[in-house]
Amino acid sequence: MAFHIPSLKAEDKPMVIASAFILVILSIGTVYTLSTQGSAPLLSPGYLLQQLQTGSFLGIVAAGMMVVILLGHIDLSVAWTMTAAAMMATTVGGEWAIPTGIAVGAAVGLVNGFGVAYLRVPSMIFTLGVDSVLRGLMVAHTGGFAPQDSATPLMRTLASDRFLGIPSAIFVWLAVSVVIAVMLKRTAFGREIYVTGNREVAAYLSGIRTRRVILGSFVVSGICAALAGVMLAGYSARAYQGMGNPFLLPAIAAVVIGGTRILGGQGRYIGTLIGVILIVLLNSVLSIMQMPEAGRQVIYGSVIISMLLVYGRGNKVHS
Amino acid sequence: MADKRSALTTNIRQNVAFYSAIAMLVALYLVYNMLHPRGFSAAVLIQNSNESVAIVFLAMAQTVPVLLGGLDLSVGAVMTLANCIASEVVNGSPLQIVLGMIITLATGTAFGLMNGLIVVYGRLQPIIATLATGAVAVGLALFIRPVPGGNVDDDISWALTNDLYEFVATYGLFDADAGWFQTISWIPVPLLIVVAIAFGVWLPFKRTVTGRTIYAIGSAEGAAYMSGLPINRAKIAAFTLAGFFAACGGLYLAIQTSSGNADITQAGAYTLNSIAAVVVGGTSLLGGVGGAIGSLVGALILRVISFYFRIVSIDPLLQPLVEGLVLLAAVSLGAFRTLRVKNQLNLFR
Numbered sequence: 001m002a003f004h005i006p007s008l009k010a011e012d013k014p015m016v017i018a019s020a021f022i023l024v025i026l027s028i029g030t031v032y033t034l035s036t037q038g039s040a041p042l043l044s045p046g047y048l049l050q051q052l053q054t055g056s057f058l059g060i061v062a063a064g065m066m067v068v069i070l071l072g073h074i075d076l077s078v079a080w081t082m083t084a085a086a087m088m089a090t091t092v093g094g095e096w097a098i099p100t101g102i103a104v105g106a107a108v109g110l111v112n113g114f115g116v117a118y119l120r121v122p123s124m125i126f127t128l129g130v131d132s133v134l135r136g137l138m139v140a141h142t143g144g145f146a147p148q149d150s151a152t153p154l155m156r157t158l159a160s161d162r163f164l165g166i167p168s169a170i171f172v173w174l175a176v177s178v179v180i181a182v183m184l185k186r187t188a189f190g191r192e193i194y195v196t197g198n199r200e201v202a203a204y205l206s207g208i209r210t211r212r213v214i215l216g217s218f219v220v221s222g223i224c225a226a227l228a229g230v231m232l233a234g235y236s237a238r239a240y241q242g243m244g245n246p247f248l249l250p251a252i253a254a255v256v257i258g259g260t261r262i263l264g265g266q267g268r269y270i271g272t273l274i275g276v277i278l279i280v281l282l283n284s285v286l287s288i289m290q291m292p293e294a295g296r297q298v299i300y301g302s303v304i305i306s307m308l309l310v311y312g313r314g315n316k317v318h319s
Numbered sequence: 320m321a322d323k324r325s326a327l328t329t330n331i332r333q334n335v336a337f338y339s340a341i342a343m344l345v346a347l348y349l350v351y352n353m354l355h356p357r358g359f360s361a362a363v364l365i366q367n368s369n370e371s372v373a374i375v376f377l378a379m380a381q382t383v384p385v386l387l388g389g390l391d392l393s394v395g396a397v398m399t400l401a402n403c404i405a406s407e408v409v410n411g412s413p414l415q416i417v418l419g420m421i422i423t424l425a426t427g428t429a430f431g432l433m434n435g436l437i438v439v440y441g442r443l444q445p446i447i448a449t450l451a452t453g454a455v456a457v458g459l460a461l462f463i464r465p466v467p468g469g470n471v472d473d474d475i476s477w478a479l480t481n482d483l484y485e486f487v488a489t490y491g492l493f494d495a496d497a498g499w500f501q502t503i504s505w506i507p508v509p510l511l512i513v514v515a516i517a518f519g520v521w522l523p524f525k526r527t528v529t530g531r532t533i534y535a536i537g538s539a540e541g542a543a544y545m546s547g548l549p550i551n552r553a554k555i556a557a558f559t560l561a562g563f564f565a566a567c568g569g570l571y572l573a574i575q576t577s578s579g580n581a582d583i584t585q586a587g588a589y590t591l592n593s594i595a596a597v598v599v600g601g602t603s604l605l606g607g608v609g610g611a612i613g614s615l616v617g618a619l620i621l622r623v624i625s626f627y628f629r630i631v632s633i634d635p636l637l638q639p640l641v642e643g644l645v646l647l648a649a650v651s652l653g654a655f656r657t658l659r660v661k662n663q664l665n666l667f668r
Contacts, residue, residue, distance in 0.1 A: 139640065302451075
């Protein structure tokens, strides 16, 4: 590798390189705005906070997604979990809006976990099926239109108000991050996730109830997606069809860019955080440059590939 | 005789998923035709086969990487790219049309080759590598066709989406009313295309060393490596073949709709449905078991189920829900395995 840094531990490498790449994105964007508009909005705290506010929804989804990916599974149902939670929350309304949304997420997580852990259906395909069932339920519920109910004041406060000059959505994201990071690092459940993700048979034989670990992780993912959906509904004042769709692939990409192994068992939460920030900033620089959708997709794909080629390479096969 | 019979029972026992998929397809389609007011007619068959070609090709495309134990999340995107290219180049003189088709298929195949090279020499997990290259493919498709539209030669789209009679008549190959031709003239051309590519490309490929190696890698990559099998070649070939099949789907879609459409949502939906079709067709997502013919059947099963909504009176609002439940039930069928295992440890593969 061209720029090998000797004192770097292998598991820190993704974070350092991804952080460096964030700086590269920021400087490219700044050079662009300086040369075209003569100003540097990307470096102003206000602009950055606004970007992080919109990024907090992705961040919360990615936090839950990471827990499932650490097990070597994947949750493809987050898109419609978000939408379903948001729609049910706005339908119920009042003070029960947010608990209802979260409960929807937990229920979806239970179904996913049951299918993957107990029925042993591959998560890739089971969560996909759950996703289409949720979509069907929501179409039946709303008649295929955007529901007229609007988000409750508390949902709007959580998503778009400011507290101490900082968007409150960022505080929610921070809180979720702390909970997930502590859970992964400091609780038995968190350690069991890593062990199960590395080798489920070994974990099972060591007395870990791996099925419950899987079930619990999918519930965490469902709750995170639901929270993000409820907040997104608060941010846009109402729920709408397909509101979760743009979050699925970026969430997976953020987790993987952050150095979590897609096969499970390895990865740190701080990496996911950096991955989310990277994707959010990349998106905002591309929109400042008024890049058409075509160019965005190409750059987006190329960035993921080249970042992974630098540090995400697997081992060579041997016996 | 006894030997033959035991060979047959072994064959059936080893391919129980495949044969039950075929039985399910036949049953579903027979009932569909009985319920359909114009059932068992050539018109229904032509329409149904037209609507199935793209997803059948995508399911076949998805099968090859899945057999490796990988997954190709870019098949829908490559199909979209091929669809947009075809909508630009498949017109003009007959020579230009053929050339255009070759360009389309070659682009898809090259994209698959690139996937393979990234997976093998970049040593990335296929699922995440193809997630990224899929974005690139959709981006390129959007460059070529920012808004839906395009221009595909009318003759070819008429000839390839009808029965053999129209195909022969359109190009005046011979007298389409000839007596001997009557017996086969009702066969839909799309059906023939799918069968020709499935049996002409996949089956011969499966019997080569490279094809066998794909199965070996899916069963036990380490063992395949130690046996000296050409691992890298097989992986690259698998993704290349996936690109080729996906391009076939995209080309047909362009011919069928006479246009190209760089729709990101549609690309994603096709990719996800291709995975479902592969599973329904009896290929294991863990790799090493199954085949493209099974996925062909799996894709047809999913399509026939959706055809039912046209003849069974059901609230259109409930239709996506029923579709979702059927999909979920279909993929959960494999769960019966968990009830049969004698040793719990066999569950955790």
